Amino acid sequence: xxxxxxxxxxxxxxxxxxxxxxxxxxxxxxxxxxxxxxxxxxxxxxxxxxxxxxxxxxxxxxxxxxxxxxxxxxxxxxxxxxxxxxxxxxxxxxxxxxxxxxxxxxxxxxxxxxxxxxxxxxxxxxxxxxxxxxxxxxxxxxxxxxxxxxxxxxxxxxxxxxxxxx
Numbered sequence: 001x002x003x004x005x006x007x008x009x010x011x012x013x014x015x016x017x018x019x020x021x022x023x024x025x026x027x028x029x030x031x032x033x034x035x036x037x038x039x040x041x042x043x044x045x046x047x048x049x050x051x052x053x054x055x056x057x058x059x060x061x062x063x064x065x066x067x068x069x070x071x072x073x074x075x076x077x078x079x080x081x082x083x084x085x086x087x088x089x090x091x092x093x094x095x096x097x098x099x100x101x102x103x104x105x106x107x108x109x110x111x112x113x114x115x116x117x118x119x120x121x122x123x124x125x126x127x128x129x130x131x132x133x134x135x136x137x138x139x140x141x142x143x144x145x146x147x148x149x150x151x152x153x154x155x156x157x158x159x160x161x162x163x164x165x166x
């Protein structure tokens with residue numbers, strides 16, 4: 001698979017349908033080079049979200065998850081890929097982010113602030129846990145699934161979002 005060397009983000013999208021017996025959902029797959037040029041990709045992943053505050057919250061969470069996948073999972077290697085999947089169901093918005101790394105150990109999958117303020121790691125996972133309603137890792141730990149309840153979508157004028165009050 002070839003990607004452009006220009007500053008333009010090249011995204012290869014693959015459409016596939018996964019059908020269960022009760023309903024069908026449209027999964028979108030996004031394969032991207034492992035770089036920190038993520039702004040366009042994040043906007044593409046959030047295109048279906050039209051609630052301003054929820055969009056900001058999810059943007060922050062996806063940014064943290066993608067940066068972790070690039071920096072920690074793929075060690076910043078632009079030859080490695082990220083695979084992002086998005087599915088929108090009637091009740092949930094779900095993103096899966098998979099890198100080519102060895103995975104995060106079970107004991108590091110915590111959503112708590114680090115005890116030491118000077119720590120260089122740990123805050124990103126805390127933010128991810130605050131931005132999404134459900135956070136899960138694959139057994140290996142190199143695929144992260146993030147889910148947000150549609151019931152929690154907040155309109156742009158509403159001050160109920162605890163992460164972005166007012």
